[in-house]
Amino acid sequence: MEKGLLIILSGPSGVGKGTIRKRIMKNDRLNLVYSISMTTRAPRNMEVDGQDYYFVSKEEFQSNIENNNFLEWAEFVGNRYGTPKDKVEELRVQGRNVFLEIEINGAEQVLSKVKDEGVISFFLMPPSIKALEKRIRKRKSEPEEIIHERLEKGKKEMTMTRDYDHIILNDRVGRAAHKITRLILKKIHELNLNK
Ligand code: 5GP
Numbered sequence: 001m002e003k004g005l006l007i008i009l010s011g012p013s014g015v016g017k018g019t020i021r022k023r024i025m026k027n028d029r030l031n032l033v034y035s036i037s038m039t040t041r042a043p044r045n046m047e048v049d050g051q052d053y054y055f056v057s058k059e060e061f062q063s064n065i066e067n068n069n070f071l072e073w074a075e076f077v078g079n080r081y082g083t084p085k086d087k088v089e090e091l092r093v094q095g096r097n098v099f100l101e102i103e104i105n106g107a108e109q110v111l112s113k114v115k116d117e118g119v120i121s122f123f124l125m126p127p128s129i130k131a132l133e134k135r136i137r138k139r140k141s142e143p144e145e146i147i148h149e150r151l152e153k154g155k156k157e158m159t160m161t162r163d164y165d166h167i168i169l170n171d172r173v174g175r176a177a178h179k180i181t182r183l184i185l186k187k188i189h190e191l192n193l194n195k
Helices: 017-025 058-066 085-093 104-113 129-138 144-157 172-189
Strands: 004-011 032-034 036-040 053-055 069-074 079-084 095-101 119-125 165-170
Touching: 004 017, 004 036, 017 032, 017 095, 017 172, 036 058, 036 144, 053 069, 058 069, 058 079, 069 085, 079 085, 079 104, 085 095, 095 104, 104 119, 119 172, 129 144
Parallel strands: 004 095, 004 119, 032 095, 036 053, 119 165
Antiparallel strands: 036 079, 069 079
């Protein structure tokens, strides 16, 4: 059996990565599994441990770094986020397509470590900075200074997209999700994975 794809989705905080991901994951033809990250960030209102993230202490995160348990990890506005390594490989070997929703430093690490042809990366762009700010504020989960930091970080990320295979404009959720779905299906077809 061929190894499954590794799909990377990045984009500035508030661009709507989670919404797009959930939409894409509904399509059974894509055979997707979401890689649940580990984070030191506190859960937001509706977030569930083991579903949205594995919420861990700084000490637990640190011990995972020391034990080389991450495919990649990065610091983002005061918290750490990482992708557990073994699970990703295990699922890909089983032929599943693994979906990573990670920021750009992490994406860069994955792209330099995983050299096989089954990697496909997307960067999601907001229609405007105003729209981005509106979305972050709508979440009502962060204090003003964090909102500001996330926005500044997002603006910087949007200038560093050259390593991504595809830049996708998130003007309408349905349209952006459809574009990404089509590109993943094309890649599956090219690599002959859905036999
Ligand atoms: P948030 O706090 O908004 O959930 O996530 C902050 C940023 O960290 C987002 O850009 C999100 O995609 C990214 N992120 C989530 N999990 C991971 C991970 O495992 N590794 C890396 N590098 N970034 C992650």
